[in-house]
Amino acid sequence: MRAFIPNYQLITSKSLSETLSLLASEPGVWQPFAGGTDLMVLLESGKLVHKNYLNIWNLPELRGITATPDHLTLGALVTYTEVQSDPILREEFPMLCQAASETGGLAIQNRGTIGGNIANASPAADSPPALLAYNAELELLSVRGSRWVPYQTFHTGYKEMIMQPDELLARVRLPRRWPDLHHYYRKVGTRKAQAISKVCMAATARVSDGTVDHIRIAFGSIAPVPLRCLKTEDVLHGAKLEGSIVEKARAALAREIVPIDDIRSTKDYRLKVSLNLLEDFLRGLASDSW
Numbered sequence: 015m016r017a018f019i020p021n022y023q024l025i026t027s028k029s030l031s032e033t034l035s036l037l038a039s040e041p042g043v044w045q046p047f048a049g050g051t052d053l054m055v056l057l058e059s060g061k062l063v064h065k066n067y068l069n070i071w072n073l074p075e076l077r078g079i080t081a082t083p084d085h086l087t088l089g090a091l092v093t094y095t096e097v098q099s100d101p102i103l104r105e106e107f108p109m110l111c112q113a114a115s116e117t118g119g120l121a122i123q124n125r126g127t128i129g130g131n132i133a134n135a136s137p138a139a140d141s142p143p144a145l146l147a148y149n150a151e152l153e154l155l156s157v158r159g160s161r162w163v164p165y166q167t168f169h170t171g172y173k174e175m176i177m178q179p180d181e182l183l184a185r186v187r188l189p190r191r192w193p194d195l196h197h198y199y200r201k202v203g204t205r206k207a208q209a210i211s212k213v214c215m216a217a218t219a220r221v222s223d224g225t226v227d228h229i230r231i232a233f234g235s236i237a238p239v240p241l242r243c244l245k246t247e248d249v250l251h252g253a254k255l256e257g258s259i260v261e262k263a264r265a266a267l268a269r270e271i272v273p274i275d276d277i278r279s280t281k282d283y284r285l286k287v288s289l290n291l292l293e294d295f296l297r298g299l300a301s302d303s304w
């Protein structure tokens with residue numbers, strides 16, 4: 015079952031521009047290799063189909079976390095350990111820190127990157143729901159230039175993305191200035207630690223004068239792509255935070271999502287847990303706001 019190593023090639027380019035040139039010169043031939051925590055599992059099990067990799071680990075342009083008054087920007091190579099120790103992320107984007115702290119064990123957190131989690135495009139990945147709820151944007155770089163895209167439009171189907179073969183995911187940008195937000199993140203797996211999600215929910219909300227005036231709800235592991243639940247958000251946006259809101263929200267979510275069946279869980283279990291998490295979120299919101 016193990017891969018035949020001589021069939022594989024891993025090269026390290028000297029610079030970002032050389033990386034982009036290589037990606038452009040033979041589109042689809044070279045694929046980025048970041049922390050390798052997803053790729054090495056496939057290699058070890060003999061399931062790594064693609065053969066040629068470009069090591070991007072040493073590119074300084076893809077590292078670091080920078081802040082402006084309006085945005086916090088993470089290089090694609092920022093690791094889960096770095097996410098957890100950044101003071102602004104902890105203060106303003108706690109769900110991303112929680113997702114990072116619940117991703118794998120310490121070794122994975124030291125090596126796995128936020129860019130790799132996004133580009134690997136697993137529906138069960140744990141940072142995407144938080145990124146959706148925070149309205150993240152992604153920078154895709156190529157020799158043709160840079161383009162910023164809303165993360166919400168990035169995944170187009172199971173393991174399919176709008177990123178082109180000559181593009182590199184360079185940065186993740188989070189809009190700041192969301193005071194008084196409630197943040198809710200829950201990962202449900204077979205056990206508390208080191209488990210792959212069966213359902214993962216991230217949501218933000220703000221309540222003023224008893225009315226929900228901001229809401230974003232996202233789920234992982236229930237669909238072929240990480241999912242933002244816009245129809246359920248519509249039902250909740252502008253609604254009074256009173257008893258009946260829970261039933262309305264549960265009904266809206268039950269209409270909106272069609273959970274998947276796979277080796278990790280069933281669609282019935284996923285639906286039940288998703289509805290319960292939404293209820294838990296709304297009840298917590300109500301008790302914090304009254």
Ligand SMILES: Cc1cc2nc3c(=O)[nH]c(=O)nc-3n(C[C@H](O)[C@H](O)[C@H](O)COP(=O)(O)OP(=O)(O)OC[C@H]3O[C@@H](n4cnc5c(N)ncnc54)[C@H](O)[C@@H]3O)c2cc1C
Pocket residue numbers: 045046047048049050051052053054055070090091116117118119122125126127128129130131132133134138139140141181182183184208209210
């Ligand atoms: C034991 C174990 C436990 C894990 N637990 C979890 C968990 O709890 N939750 C979770 O979400 N994940 C988990 N993972 C998966 C993995 O650690 C994460 O998805 C991680 O973020 C991948 O990042 P990486 O840098 O290692 O990606 P890599 O393995 O280097 O790459 C993954 C994919 O992304 C592409 N890629 C990487 N960087 C870029 C870039 N900048 N631009 C374009 N494409 C790029 C690669 O070409 C490849 O296709 C686990 C993995 C292991 C081995």
